[in-house]
Amino acid sequence: MLLARRAFADARIRTISFAYLFAAVAYLNPVSYRHTYATLSERLQFAHSFANNKAVVLFYGKAYDLLTVGGYSAWRVGGILSILAAVFGLLAAVRALRTEEDSGRTELVLAGMASRAGLYSASLASIGAQMAVLWAAVVLGSLLAGLPAAGSAYLALAIASVVPVFAGAGAVASQFGATRRVALELGGAFVALTFVLRVIADTSTSLSWLRWATPLGWAEELRPFTGARPVVLLLPLAAAAVLVVLAGRLQDRRDVGTGLLAAVDSAPPRQRLLSSPTAQALRGERGGLLVWLVGVGAFALIIGVISKSISSAGISRQLRHEFAKLGTGSVITPKGYIGFSFLFFVLALSLFACSQVAAARHEESDERLETLLALPVGRRQWLGGRIGLAAGAAVAISLCSGLLGWVGAASQGVGISLPMMLEAGANCLPVALLFLGIAALAYAVLPRASAGIGYGLVTVAFLWQLFGSLFGAPGWLVRVTPFAHVGAVPTQPFRIVSAAVMLAIGIVTAVAALLAFERRDLMGA
Amino acid sequence: MASPATALAIETEGLTKRYGATLALDGLDLAVAAGEVYGYLGPNGAGKTTTIRLLLGLHRPTTGRGKLFGVDAWRDPVRAHRRVAYVAGEPFLWPSLTGAETLEFLGRLHGGVDAAYRDLLVERFQLDTRKKLRALSKGNRQKVQLVAALATRADLLLLDEPTAGLDPLMEMAFRQSISEAKDRGQTVLLSSHLLSEVEATCDRVGILRKGRLIDQGTMAQLRQLGAQTIDVTFSGTPPQLPALPGVHVAGTGANTLRFEVSGEVTPLINSLAGQPVVGLSTHQPSLEEIFLHHYDSSDGRVPG
Numbered sequence: 001m002l003l004a005r006r007a008f009a010d011a012r013i014r015t016i017s018f019a020y021l022f023a024a025v026a027y028l029n030p031v032s033y034r035h036t037y038a039t040l041s042e043r044l045q046f047a048h049s050f051a052n053n054k055a056v057v058l059f060y061g062k063a064y065d066l067l068t069v070g071g072y073s074a075w076r077v078g079g080i081l082s083i084l085a086a087v088f089g090l091l092a093a094v095r096a097l098r099t100e101e102d103s104g105r106t107e108l109v110l111a112g113m114a115s116r117a118g119l120y121s122a123s124l125a126s127i128g129a130q131m132a133v134l135w136a137a138v139v140l141g142s143l144l145a146g147l148p149a150a151g152s153a154y155l156a157l158a159i160a161s162v163v164p165v166f167a168g169a170g171a172v173a174s175q176f177g178a179t180r181r182v183a184l185e186l187g188g189a190f191v192a193l194t195f196v197l198r199v200i201a202d203t204s205t206s207l208s209w210l211r212w213a214t215p216l217g218w219a220e221e222l223r224p225f226t227g228a229r230p231v232v233l234l235l236p237l238a239a240a241a242v243l244v245v246l247a248g249r250l251q252d253r254r255d256v257g258t259g260l261l262a263a264v265d266s267a268p269p270r271q272r273l274l275s276s277p278t279a280q281a282l283r284g285e286r287g288g289l290l291v292w293l294v295g296v297g298a299f300a301l302i303i304g305v306i307s308k309s310i311s312s313a314g315i316s317r318q319l320r321h322e323f324a325k326l327g328t329g330s331v332i333t334p335k336g337y338i339g340f341s342f343l344f345f346v347l348a349l350s351l352f353a354c355s356q357v358a359a360a361r362h363e364e365s366d367e368r369l370e371t372l373l374a375l376p377v378g379r380r381q382w383l384g385g386r387i388g389l390a391a392g393a394a395v396a397i398s399l400c401s402g403l404l405g406w407v408g409a410a411s412q413g414v415g416i417s418l419p420m421m422l423e424a425g426a427n428c429l430p431v432a433l434l435f436l437g438i439a440a441l442a443y444a445v446l447p448r449a450s451a452g453i454g455y456g457l458v459t460v461a462f463l464w465q466l467f468g469s470l471f472g473a474p475g476w477l478v479r480v481t482p483f484a485h486v487g488a489v490p491t492q493p494f495r496i497v498s499a500a501v502m503l504a505i506g507i508v509t510a511v512a513a514l515l516a517f518e519r520r521d522l523m524g525a
Numbered sequence: 526m527a528s529p530a531t532a533l534a535i536e537t538e539g540l541t542k543r544y545g546a547t548l549a550l551d552g553l554d555l556a557v558a559a560g561e562v563y564g565y566l567g568p569n570g571a572g573k574t575t576t577i578r579l580l581l582g583l584h585r586p587t588t589g590r591g592k593l594f595g596v597d598a599w600r601d602p603v604r605a606h607r608r609v610a611y612v613a614g615e616p617f618l619w620p621s622l623t624g625a626e627t628l629e630f631l632g633r634l635h636g637g638v639d640a641a642y643r644d645l646l647v648e649r650f651q652l653d654t655r656k657k658l659r660a661l662s663k664g665n666r667q668k669v670q671l672v673a674a675l676a677t678r679a680d681l682l683l684l685d686e687p688t689a690g691l692d693p694l695m696e697m698a699f700r701q702s703i704s705e706a707k708d709r710g711q712t713v714l715l716s717s718h719l720l721s722e723v724e725a726t727c728d729r730v731g732i733l734r735k736g737r738l739i740d741q742g743t744m745a746q747l748r749q750l751g752a753q754t755i756d757v758t759f760s761g762t763p764p765q766l767p768a769l770p771g772v773h774v775a776g777t778g779a780n781t782l783r784f785e786v787s788g789e790v791t792p793l794i795n796s797l798a799g800q801p802v803v804g805l806s807t808h809q810p811s812l813e814e815i816f817l818h819h820y821d822s823s824d825g826r827v828p829g
Contacts, residue, residue, distance in 0.1 A: 179659075265660035266653070269625035275633050284619065367617040371670075374581050374611035374683075375634045376603045521584040 003114060003122035007096050008129050014095075015130045018088050019137035022081055022159075026141025030073045034146070043067045061220050062202040062211075070151050070225030073142065074158075081159045082219040083195065085134065089163040090187040092130055093170025096123035097247075098183040101174075101257055110256060120248055127167045135160040147225075155224035161236040165215040166191065168243025175250035178259030181287070215239060277377055278385030285359060289393050292352055293400055296345065300401040300425075303341045304408020307334035334414040338405060338424060339488035345401055346428045346486055347462050349394055353436035354454035356390035357443050361450055365525045373522065380514045387440050387510050394432050398425040420490045427489040430502040431482050437509030444516035447523050534559045534681045534712035535580060539589035542575055542736075549575040551736035552589065557714060557729075559594075559680070562707050564723035565716040566816060567733030573716040574614060576733070577683050581611060593681060607636065610679035612687040616658075616666035624654035624661070624669050631673040643676035649698045664690035675702050682706060682713045688722065700726055720812045732816065747815050755784045757797065758804035766796050 008015075037043045047066035061079040065071030097120075100106045109119060135156045142152035170187045177183030194214040201211035202220075211217030218235045222228065254260055273283040282289075360383070363369045372382060402425025406418050439454035446453065461481040468478035478484050485498035535557040542550040550572045557563045567573050578584040580591045582598030582605065590597055598605035618627055628647075632638035647654060650668045658666055667690050674682060688699050696719075703713060703726050717723050723730060730747060732740040740747065754775070757763075763782045771788025780803075786793060810818070 265657050266655040267623055267657070268655065269623055269629065271626070271629055274626060274630040277634070280619075280630055284621070367613075367615075368619060370583055370613060371611075371617050371631075372634070373583060373602070374606060374609070374613075375631065376606040376636060377634055378603045381603075519585070522578075 001122075003109065003119060004125040004129070007123050007126035011092060011095060011126065011130055014088075014091065015133050018084065019133050021084070022134055023137040023141035025080055026073075026077050026138045026156075027145045029076045030069045030142065030145040030147055033072045033076075034069050040067065061198060061216070064223060064226040068225065069145075070147060070155075073145075073147060074155055074224040074226055077138070077142075078155060078158060078219060078224065081138065082162045082216055083191075085159050085162040086166040086191050086194070086216065088130075088134065089127070089166030089168075090170040090173075090184070090191060092127045092163075093123075093167040094174055094180060094183045094187060096126060097171055098174035098177060098259075099180045102180055104257070107256055116251060116256075117248070120251060124167075124171075124244060127163070131160050131163040131167075134163065151225050151228075154222075154228055154230075157233070158219050158222040158224050161222070161233060162215055162219050164240035165236045165243065168240045168247065171247035172243055172250065174259075175247055175254065176260045178261060182259065182261065276385070277372055277382050278389055281360075281363075281386055281389055285356075285389070285393075288355075288359075292393075293397055296348060296397050297400045297404040300342075300345070300403075300405035301408040303338060304405040304410075304414070304421075305412055307337045307341075307409055308412035308414050333491070334409060335416055335420075336488070336491045338409065338416070338421075339491040342401075342405070342424050342428065343483075343486065343488055345398075345425075346431050346483065347458070349398060349428045349432035350435040350458045350462075351455065352397065353390055353394060353432045354439045354451070354458055356386070356393070357436070357439040357454055358451045360386045361443055361447055364447060364522060367524045370522055370524075379518050383440070383444070383514055383517050387436065387513070390436055391433060394429060394436070395426075398428045398432070401425045401428070416490065423494055424489045427486060427494055427499075430499040430506070431486055433506040434482055434502040434509075435506075437506035437513065440513035441509045441516065444513040444520070447520075532559050533557065533592075534561070534594055535563075535591070535714060536595075537576075537580070537589065537591040540576070540579060540586055540591050541588045542572075542579055542584065543587045549736055550579070553736070553738060555591075555731065555738065557712060559712050560707075560710045561729060562703065562713040562715065562727045564727035564730040565714055565733065566718075566720070566723060566730060566812075571733040572736040573733055574685055575736075577611070577685050577714070577716065580683065581606070581609070608680040609683060610635070610674035610677045610681070611683045612670050612674045612685060614685045614689065616663065616670045618658050618666060618669065620659035621657060623657050624652055627658060627669055628654065628673050628676070632676065635677045635679075638673075638676040639678050640676075642678065643672065646672045646675055646702065649702070650695060664692070664695075667691060668695065671699070675706070678706075678709065678711065680711055682711060684713065685716045686718060687715070688717070688719060696722065720816060724812045730812070744812070747812070753786045753790065753810070754808055755786060755790075755793070756804075756806045757782050757784065757802055760801040760803050764800055766800075769793060769796065 037046050043066065047063075061075065061082075063071070063075035066075065100123075106119065110116060114122075138156035138159055139149075139152050142155060143149060147155075166187070169190050170183070173183045173186040173190070177186055194216050197210050197214035198216040198220070201208050201214070201217055211221060212235075215236055218232055221232045222230070250260060273279040363372075369382070373379060399422060402422040403418070405424065406416065406421035409416050409421070435454065435458055438457060439450065442453040443450035462483050464481040465478060465483035467473075468481075469484075482502055485495060485502065487493055487495045487498075533556055535555060537553050537555045540550055540553040540555070541548075553572075553576060555576070565573055565576070575584070576591075579586050580593060580598060582600075582602040585599055590599070592598075593605045594608055596605040622630065628638075628643060632643070650672055652665065652668050652672060653661075654669075658669065661669070667687070671687055674684075688696050691699065700722065703715070706713060707726075713726075715723060715727060724744065727744075729741065729743050731738050759780045759782070761780060763777060763780060766782075769792045771786060772793050773785045773787070774782060775785045776783040784793060
């Protein structure tokens, strides 16, 4: 019991963040649908244009009923959140099992009064509790949006039912992988495979039976709001049970702290990227940077492909009015859709900037920075190098997103030029570099709180702009946040003055960070 | 040419450090001459690691200052560190790098190492440099740190419990390396709990307690302040001897008496004359005895 509580407490930041996200998605989607497609004819138009567009189905899954708020919710909310629930389940399991073992804490606990089976059950119990939190978040969001209680509870259950299956997969991956990274790679490959199976099942008529082969498909087959079939719940339950028991059996066959797949623990020396602290940082961050690059690029590609369907839809006046409130310009063209969607990339890139500062802080909290700074390495040189690395990576990610967005759009025949798309990508940079500077300054002054400050400021700034404009707050109040000063390129012009101001603030705060960093003690964990 | 100031490898003036309400260092005045091997002793929490952190400019002194070869490392860390190599109490290194890559990385950052000597050290400490650091035990990772520092042949070696976790064979390898360093004229500050190690390698020893240097001196000087132990064996039951100043009876056996003499020995010898003495043996106090002697008494500065 104590162990389960400890495991749940360790995961609380991730659980709470996901819960907020789930509740927000569950609330915003039905609300916006009700606003923008108020009449049946509008809904019929929407159903016709979106539901059959393969690119949209790829991302959101198959829709069974787009004429009611509930059906739309099941499609949209269910589609997005089931993927996120899969990721959550995987992360929760790997964290509770592999990461704890790698850190040596498991050894410590097992040396006391706990048994391996007891510790394993405690981890599972805490994951169950986290799943319950997510379930509650979706119910809350749906209820606030005016959906009926029974349907909301069932929708939430359909989404939550994905978590145990992927937690079980994560548990199995943790038995095979010797390090957290390998476990996440194995689990991530599994998530990708189940996603691809769902995509194939939803976009091709002859292979639609494949939907029964993937847990993401089962969540669809539960059909919330469109003819609920609770008997399908037996599938995720059975799969989860099998995986969990399998992981337990595998665990008994190996030593604590190892994986069933032997880790590559020795290698001939690779001497590149070891000549300076920044080069070595790049070497260490390579994997993470690649994931960001590929992830953001893939999203940009999908956005580009989806944008084609906008032109053939008759978008209602209501919808145009909603978007006008957001101040993002016209969205009724592919360009408009891309411009709007790329605003979310601004958020993503800002979060990336914070993650780079958090990585630098990690070097300090693990005390490796002490080793580095005891050498003839200056503090300015080190921090400046890390900030520069983050900025360079941000530039690469933004340009990559512009390029892949263009590839996606051009493949569907949307007439948008490459320079224009690159500009859309580069448009994300000023805000991201602003937050990079601010996060760096927070790190230089209050290192232990810096991750919370960085991510917190970005989230607050983004939601400020979103809710402020949706609920009609006065303009001067909304303009406090940097997100209100970004134009939806390419439909809206690139706001050079705002960009220059944000860049200037970013540079000033970064320089202040370099100076402030020289004034404080190094603080470990 | 070399002024007295720069002949000091380490010099601190009233170095004080406060962490919130805790006083970690209290007006430390330390002077370590170039070429000296200085042992730095003290119980846990005395301020040994704090001293090194302040000297390296990792933490900022509350008052006072410390200099390495005349350079204040808080003001000018890069210049100060060029002549210094540091080994931390625990190996804080990058788990995904192999031993060879770590040695190469740290060597390049230092501005170059003696590659031949480094290879010799790798042999001597029996390191498998092909292995990634996460696959090594803590003691082996400690060895990587140690080899990296020794290979630089830096003018000043700051070692914070460098052999914690090393087996006795490696302890011998360490002592051999320190004596080689000393022969080359390098300065060493060795902070350690292993009193035998300090006794074997160090020229001078400083004892730190609650942030103050309560004693300092060569082994010979320190021994003088400790009590000498004299074991006397008699042919029968030990006789009653008059109490003498500076002589303390530490133990009684069937026919033995143990005396601890902290002052003059002559009065005791005189009082034993005419007694049925069969055997007499003396031994010098070990560093451990001196150490414990200081920590038994209440704190008072003993001139060293």
